[in-house]
Amino acid sequence: MKSSLHQIWQRICHSSLSPLEVLTCLLLSLLLGQTIIHQASIDTDMAVNLSTALALLDGSRLYLDCFNPAWPPVLFLILPAAALARALHIYPVLLLKLYFYLLASLAIFAVMLSVRLRRAAAIESCLLSLAAPFCALFLLLTSAQFLGVENFPNGGQFFPLMVLPLLILQAKDNHEPEAAPVLSGLAYSLAAAAICFEPSFVLYYLLLVSFAGRKNLMRNCLPLLLPAFLLLTFALSYDGAWQNYLDWSVLINQLNFLGFNDYLYWMDKSPDLRKSVYGFVMFLVLSAPLLVRSVLSRQLAALASFGFAYFISSQTLLGQFTLPMLFFAGLNGLGSLVFLCRLARLHGRLKKLPPLNRRLGAKSTILVSLLLLSISNLIQSLSGQETVTIDDGAGTRAVVRSADLSIFARTVLNESRAGEPLFVYCWQARPGFPLTAQLMRKPSRFPYLYPFMAFHHGGAEAGACGILNDPERLPKLQSKFYSLLQSELSAADRPAFIFIEDGDIRQQFDDRGLVKILDSDYSMLASLTFSPEERKGHPSFEYPGYLNAFAVFKHR
Amino acid sequence: MKAAVSLILVFVLCLRMLVSILSHPxxxxxxxxxxLQCAxxxxxxxxxxxxxFDVNPPLIWYLDTIPALIAxxxxxxxxxxxxxxLLVVIAFCGLSLSYIINKKLAFEGQDLVLLGILAGALFFNFQLRYDFGQREEIFVLLYLPYLFLRYSRYRGAPIGTREAIFFGxxxxxGICLKHYFLLVAVLVELxxxxxWGGLKKLLAPENxxxxxxxxxxxxxxxxxxxAMKDNYFNFLVPAFAKGYGFWDTCLANSLxxxxxxGVFYLTSACAVFAFMLCRRLPIFxxxxxxTLASIIPYLMQFKGWxxxxxxxxAGACLLAGGLLGFLLGETARLVKVRGMNEYLPLMxxxxxxxxxxxxxxxxVASVKAERQFDLTRLGYKGSSPWSDIDSPFTDYLLKYSRPGDAVIFISNGxxxxxxxxTQFALAPGSRHLHCCILSVFQFIKEAEPDNAEARKLLSREPEVIEQYGIDIAARKPVLIFIQEAPVISYLNPYDFFGKYMKSYERLGSAANFSVYRRVD
Incomplete structure (x- = not known):
């Protein structure tokens, strides 16, 4: 084992990298630096999933003791990271991010190897040579932790990255050498993991493999086995698991899709991401020269177009959902620019520019990357940003930058003790998450009240579509929903802090007597809002709908 | 593709459209x-x-003078x-596409695909109903032949100068109907x-x-x-540039x-397949x-209308038609029935x-079964389905007005x-055909910084109110409908009812409008 590792290390050190591969390594090292420095910064939905994963480790049963609109495969995907964090008492948010960083690095490494394997025609080499650095740059920019954006890691970011190696390998001609089994296996494994993020990625994946036609049909179906296996595992985990999944995840998501959220009809009620759509279209226009010449380019354009449908299906149209379409269209468009530059060069305009074909040693690249990592971390740590210590009350501590903590963090930290549960009753994940995960607090069994809007709408559209054949199903679920909330608010181990969103949610809580339960042991501490002063100094986040205030109740 | 087949398709679809038009006069x-009113x-x-007063650029009005004069x-x-x-324009589009496809693109040998695209270009008009005749539709109908001609040029087809100029x-x-359309045309050209390269192809007679x-x-x-230039460029355009956001929506509602x-899902689905086939079928x-570039003007306007x-x-229909044609063709090829390729377009x-x-x-049967409105009330022959004129205001108009009478709707839409x-052949009772400008002013007051430019625009608000008053006095509209929210709040600060509505009695309320009748 030791000698084979040594042999691998020797091979790496003696290999050489192209300038673009070197750039990729440097970008990855920057990303690692950012991940370590901004350890508390995490994507909201992934923070919710992390909390759910930790609850599963505590013995909770999914969709019975703890609820999440996500499907089981993504939770099982991150379970190892959550378990490792728990076991080693490492800050879970950081470990999860490092886990995904590793996945991303593997994906990009697989892209680099796939590209090396392809002896592509000049046209496709424009795209292929850009693939790895583009992936790294895409990840760095869309994470933008250094810009105070909470966007890493998320499914929209990772799916295109993780399926790209397979796409590149699939597009090769018959006269090109077969991929080594290790590379093939890696590509398929990454694709399998990518599908696990969301059910809609199954369709996305099927589109991707349809490009290969009947070639490798059996092998291309293999990645689908992973989410299928994880779903089966979940279905067998306890009695009624499958029905609970259908009720609390599938049905609610369908209802939310069919019964469009009233809050989103008005001006400014969802993030204005028109520039992302413009960018998507412009990149596709720019990729015109490659579209008529390169099969890979056409595949990327098709995947980008599907990404647009994925974006619309998200309902809330948040930034992370634009990422697949931007990734595929962007790679295509930039590849096309390279193609045009090469054409211009051939025709004499840029002849004097030296070609970028000088290779550099891998050892030097590794050393430079490590140096860059150290320097970037040193610079960041010298910037004198305020830090705060987070403690889960069970032996896990972390020192994080205050500026990375989500809104309302100061209030929670000042008014409660380490490890005390924190319930945020809000129909969206924000602002309860990533705050709850960042502060390592136990959330409500409903990390956010995602079924609320489905109940509010009533399911008329679903009934019309035949999805909700049993008219009693939704009222039963609604009744169970509120009784679960009631039971957790009446429980002995109630949280120190409860946030309840004003507006329809507060109204429902009042009508159903849930606020009354708090009268005996809680006092209303404050009304917290999303005012500019509150948000100042915290990461920006996208928030569809009305920016209602929160009534904050503190346990006496 | 046999020219006759495409011509028959155009004829059949236009005839079908004619039936619909004649059934709903x-x-x-x-x-x-x-x-049409402006025209x-x-x-x-x-x-x-x-x-x-309206903020739209005048080209559509100039075009609409043709039906106005004929009527x-x-x-x-x-x-x-x-x-x-408009049916003539649809026929023009169909016939032009048929001509270009048969004379310029015959070498591409994709009869069914091109027939499908032609069908799509005509089919989308059937889905428009109350948006039939919008500038967006006219743009598509006038622009498509030009697009196909440009495509033919890039593919090396010989094109005569006269036809180039005509389609250009x-x-x-079509493009000049709204400035946003230029962006679409530029992106398609780009x-x-x-x-397919070649700056020479860009410098062509049609361009x-x-x-x-x-x-x-x-x-x-x-x-x-x-006065026209001043009002348009120094008042209406800057006012709407600042205040059109009053009707803005959000991205979630837009898409x-x-x-x-549904439209965007159809677009995505068609684009997926179209991109995959664009080497084999370059027209895609x-x-x-x-299709995708047309999303940009839709979002730039940001109203979600x-x-x-x-x-x-329309683009999605074109692509869908072409893809269906391709599918049919491939199926025919696989089935290998003799003569299938020849006769399939005809079939x-x-x-x-x-x-x-x-x-x-x-x-026709369903229209006959509907309640009818007798056109003799308007001085015409025949009848029209009641549903075409049905509204909360119809009874008021029928009871208190006759063709030619002046009526005002003071509405921010x-x-x-x-x-x-237009339907009841009534004359506008004011130069302000609607009061969108008042909502524009409101938006400027609320959202724009208080600078000299904003103040200059807002200084026209009293003038607009006064113009309503002058027109009411001069034209003596028999009915005035005033939108309750938000319009009454715009009018109250100027004592509009006290100053200008003395000769009117309130009849009642309908759909957020107060209805007033002239009593002298």
Whole structure:
């Protein structure tokens, strides 16, 4: 084992990298630096999933003791990271991010190897040579932790990255050498993991493999086995698991899709991401020269177009959902620019520019990357940003930058003790998450009240579509929903802090007597809002709908 | 593709459309009715932006003077005449595409695909209903032949100078209807230029003709009356540039709302397949770009109004038609029946004709079964389905007004004043055909910084109110409908009711409008 590792290390050190591969390594090292420095910064939905994963480790049963609109495969995907964090008492948010960083690095490494394997025609080499650095740059920019954006890691970011190696390998001609089994296996494994993020990625994946036609049909179906296996595992985990999944995840998501959220009809009620759509279209226009010449380019354009449908299906149209379409269209468009530059060069305009074909040693690249990592971390740590210590009350501590903590963090930290549960009753994940995960607090069994809007709408559209054949199903679920909330608010181990969103949610809580339960042991501490002063100094986040205030109740 | 087959398809679909138009003589959308009104006023010597106020650029009004004049000459309902003229434009589009496909693109040998695209280009018009006649639709109909001609040019087809100029001017006519359309045309051109190269192909007679027309149109403003120029460029355009955001929505409502997302799903699905096939079927490249690029103006306008995405829908129909044609062709190839390739286009057209016949008969039967409005009340022959004129205001208009009477709708939208005024042959009781400008002022007050430019624009608000008053006094409209929220709040600070409504009694309320009748 030791000698084979040594042999691998020797091979790496003696290999050489192209300038673009070197750039990729440097970008990855920057990303690692950012991940370590901004350890508390995490994507909201992934923070919710992390909390759910930790609850599963505590013995909770999914969709019975703890609820999440996500499907089981993504939770099982991150379970190892959550378990490792728990076991080693490492800050879970950081470990999860490092886990995904590793996945991303593997994906990009697989892209680099796939590209090396392809002896592509000049046209496709424009795209292929850009693939790895583009992936790294895409990840760095869309994470933008250094810009105070909470966007890493998320499914929209990772799916295109993780399926790209397979796409590149699939597009090769018959006269090109077969991929080594290790590379093939890696590509398929990454694709399998990518599908696990969301059910809609199954369709996305099927589109991707349809490009290969009947070639490798059996092998291309293999990645689908992973989410299928994880779903089966979940279905067998306890009695009624499958029905609970259908009720609390599938049905609610369908209802939310069919019964469009009233809050989103008005001006400014969802993030204005028109520039992302413009960018998507412009990149596709720019990729015109490659579209008529390169099969890979056409595949990327098709995947980008599907990404647009994925974006619309998200309902809330948040930034992370634009990422697949931007990734595929962007790679295509930039590849096309390279193609045009090469054409211009051939025709004499840029002849004097030296070609970028000088290779550099891998050892030097590794050393430079490590140096860059150290320097970037040193610079960041010298910037004198305020830090705060987070403690889960069970032996896990972390020192994080205050500026990375989500809104309302100061209030929670000042008014409660380490490890005390924190319930945020809000129909969206924000602002309860990533705050709850960042502060390592136990959330409500409903990390956010995602079924609320489905109940509010009533399911008329679903009934019309035949999805909700049993008219009693939704009222039963609604009744169970509120009784679960009631039971957790009446429980002995109630949280120190409860946030309840004003507006329809507060109204429902009042009508159903849930606020009354708090009268005996809680006092209303404050009304917290999303005012500019509150948000100042915290990461920006996208928030569809009305920016209602929160009534904050503190346990006496 | 046999030319006859495509011509039969165009004929059949236009005939089907004719049945629909003749079955609904009074059916028209609000914006087309408004533009028709402006056109009618122009034919009577009125000056745009002086004698009638609307912010839209005047090209559509100039075009609409054709149906307005024909209607006046033949004493036909304006709505019917407009729809028939639009049918002529649809036929022009169909025939032009048929001509270009058969004469310029025959070498591509994709009969069924091109037939499908042609069918798509005509089919989308059937889905528009109340948006039939919007500028977006006219843009598509006039631009498509130009797009196909440009595609033919890039593919090396020989094109005569006269036909190039003809289609260039037609294309420019469509593009100049709204400035946003230029972006779509530029992106489509750019995609073809990048794909098939050649600056020489860019410098072609049709492009020169298009440019000449555009410059002519822009240049005509220099010859317009000073008051028209002043009101348009120094008042309406800057006001709406600042205040059009009053009607803005959000991205989720624009793309993901249940009544809107279907178009975008169709677009995505068609684009996926079209891109995959664009090497084999190169026409799919500019069509896909056209469809996707049309999303940009839809989002730039940011109102979420369905008609803004007509070009997207039209493009998706073109792609869907082409893809269906491709699928049919591939199926025929696989099935390997002798002569299938020869006769399949004809079979498709025969099937379409059969469907149109059945569908047309169904429509006629259902119209006959509906309650009818007697057109003799308006001085015309025949009848129109009541549903075409049905509204909360119809009874008031029928009871208290006659054709030619002046009526005002003081509403911050084009509807409901239009199409009702056009349908009932009523004259506008004010130069302000709607009071969108008041909502624009409101938005400027609330959202714009308090600077000299904003103050200068807002200083026109009292003038607008006063103009309403002057017009009421001069034209003595028999009915005035005033929108309760938000319009009454705009009028109250000026004591509008005290000053200008003394000769009116309130009849009641309908759909957020107070109804007033003249009593002297």
């Amino acid at each position: 009074l059916r028209i959308g609000w914006d087309p009715a408004l533009h 009618e006023l122009i034919t009577k010597g009125k000056i745009p932006y002086v004698d009638m 006046a000459a033949l004493h036909w309902p304006q709505t019917l005449t407009f729809n028939l003229c 001017v037609a294309g420019a006519l 995609s073809m230029l990048l794909a 020169y003709a298009a440019l000449a027309f555009a410059l002519l149109y822009l240049g005509h403003f220099l010859l317009t009356p000073a 993901a709302a249940p009544d809107k997302r 490249l500019p069509l896909s770009v056209f 369905n008609y803004h995405d007509i070009p997207v829908f 498709v057209v025969v099937a379409t004709s059969g469907f149109c016949l059945m569908n047309g008969m169904e429509e 084009v509807s409901p004043g239009y199409p009702l005024l």
